[in-house]
Amino acid sequence: MLALESQPQLPIAEARAGESEAWNALFARYQMPLYVYVVELVHNEQTALDIVQETFINAVRYLDRLQDDAKFGSWLFSIAHQKVIQHWRKRRPAEPFDDKIAELPGEESDPRDWLIQKEQEEEFMSLINRLSEEHRSVLLLHFLEDFSLDQIAEITETAIGTVKSRMHYAKNALRKLMRKDRL
Amino acid sequence: MKTVRELLLNRHRSIQPKLDALRAKTTSELRVGASDMEIAHAKPSLRLRIWQELILPARRLWVGVAAAWCVIAFLHVSAPSAKPLLNAEAPRPPLEMITVFQYPDSAAVAELKPVWKERTPGPRSDRPAQELRS
Secondary structure (H helix, E strand, O other): OOHHHHOOOOOHHHHHOOOHHHHHHHHHHHHHHHHHHHHHHHOOHHHHHHHHHHHHHHHHHHHHHOOOHHHHHHHHHHHHHHHHHHHHHHHOOOOOOOOOHHHOOOOOOOHHHOEEOHHHHHHHHHHHHHOOHHHHHHHHHHHHHOOOHHHHHHHHOOOHHHHHHHHHHHHHHHHHHHHHHHO | OEEHHHHHHHHOHHHHHHHHHHHHHHHHHHHHHHHHHHHHHHOOOHHHHHHHHHHOOOHHHHHHHHHHHHHHHHHHHHOOOOOOOOOOOOOOOOHHHHHHHHOOOOHHHHHOOOOOOOOOOOOOOOOOHHHHHO
8 A cells, every 4th residue: 555644743833833944845735746736637747836836825825724734735736736727727718617427447465465467557647648637626625635535526626426437437448548558 | 565655656756855845944934934033032122122221220219209290289179279360250451451551661562542431530529619618
């Protein structure tokens, strides 16, 4: 399973007190997964860096609004997610999203446990990028930080049922694509 | 063999120096912001300066003054009310009379007609004057 479950205690209280070292530790912990999440959604390095920086600044500014310190990670990702949505809105008009639940095959192994061989890496990433942005978003949050469905619902400000269906669809679509490409 | 997480993170590993620089910039701005706040806290406000320089050194004097004012206020409240020097209910004299008393040498006053009529004294008795002469 993932190493995220045994992560050390984050210095949230110290960050609340304005200690820059605490913020440095928090940003160091989250900068890479946050960047990967953003860049895989916007597909532009500079835009992703800008969004990560804006996320850090907003986190410092609005930490008082975070009620539960244990939710710091999902809270940080929710800020980044909102920035990504704003970026999408600037780039293109809102498109209706269609969840094709009825077409899904049955669930099998958990994709987090999948082991990707070196020669399959590019292929796997291209498969992920073939998913819609909404599905990719849910899947990335699941892969990168092992967020629960509830947390993903909070981050993406979506109903839990929608998150479940998107996750289900995304995992199965990925499996399908992998099977098809291997054949 | 890699997990999906490892694959995703390793794919963008080259961005690490830029992210480190970005983090350093954000935290250094945070330090500057914090030191500005400390300076703002360290610099006493005007009220505090007045308190420290004006009130605090002469606190005994200010306490004495305050006590004196308290005594004055108490005496003022508790003392019986003094009679007014002028009777407010008394009829006000005519304006001409006031003017005459205030400006006796004024030419304007000289032209003023007195409001009262000069009366010649009348007979003391109702009997006719002839009868009295006789």
